Amino acid sequence: MTDLPIPDLPVPDWQTISQIPIHESAEAFQAISLSPKIRTWPAYFKMGIAHTMPECYIREGVYQRLLEATRYLPDHLTLVVLDGWRPFKVQQFLYETFLALLSEAQPDWDEAQRIAQARQLVSPPSIDPKAPSPHVTGGSIDVTLMDADGCLLNMGTLFDEASPLAFSAAFEGRDDLTATQQEARDHRRLLYHAMRQAGFTNLPTEWWHYDYGNQMWAWHRLEAGEINAESAQAHYGVSHPHTLEYMWRSQLGLPH
Template structure:
């Protein structure tokens, strides 16, 4: 897996590059060579990582009270967190996501957009929904990123756990949530400039450890999955669909 050195103060404030939205048909054709890394709970991680399982706290049906990620993602997140300036922590909001949660998020956003734009075609609704929530898929050749344990949603917080201002809230489905939004503005207020700098710090800390970013979501980063292969220009992905190592799953494997 790719690694990199600690983020320098200069590169941490460099502009965030503008990237196109993914062509999902292209992403889904990227081959997966599963490496069989286990899922680890981020609550095991020491400071400067904090964990807040946002969907479980919001009462989303099927959401779990933990943020699981693949072992390679776990180590890369630790490295990214340790590269941050003193007093700033990495706050993990979501990682591996049960399919039921992915379906709920997709359906909920789709219906909200349809309610706001009743004359939109189904293709238009699908495209606008996929801007912020990927299509629910357990297909071993084209899984939803969060179902692999390679996608993670993160933000920055201070030493007391208070999230820093990133310009929008986590999961706000609006244009301002696009990672490069503040890079496109000619004039910024002091508040916008502060949010832009926070986004830059997060983006570069993650990028230096091998993560790629989904351009429409400043909080979403990928490592090892098909989106990571797409934006990182890797020939293959190494994470396919993953399941938690529950007692039930263990028994199913063990009993002949």
């Protein structure tokens, strides 16, 4: 799969994405650390960010497709999950922090410019039932690869790096790549094609971000001509892993 380039895909049209209907499947969540085939490294929890969790949760359908993706990788490589379902407060923190840093770094930009730039890395926090942030649905996942020794592969940038090189296809169509960049390009291709074969779509501004079942996934499929506008719909809306507090709140009729 290292011979197959990553296509240069369009940046999401957030207005159109927000209008795709959601028919919630009520699918349960799966704790990824239970899998013997996938490793987890909950990056934001390891960073000490408030309200994060020491586990990576995703919808069961996402989990099954993630297992499928492992079958398309070379035997010596393993998928590593960095983030899955994300609490609203964490989404809010990430977005507001990056937006504030953009205001400091680009004081001449207007608000629209800063928001457009921020959305390439972090979606605005939303638990609107009709237009939720992708990660709060349990349908988005951030992944990378590691070798048999537990070393993360060179992917060209760090996870969540705010750089044009973080675009999935940043190393495609170039004849001036260094050996290190060629290696990163090939690793990205392995990850991309394994995930795509399993039914995921990729956010083109982030080599690590993949979607299944949410509005972002439906929009990418629509853009690729895999479905038509009449059949475009998402399966996952705002949801929450069934933690003890969540269960008790549900049983007591309290808001989640």
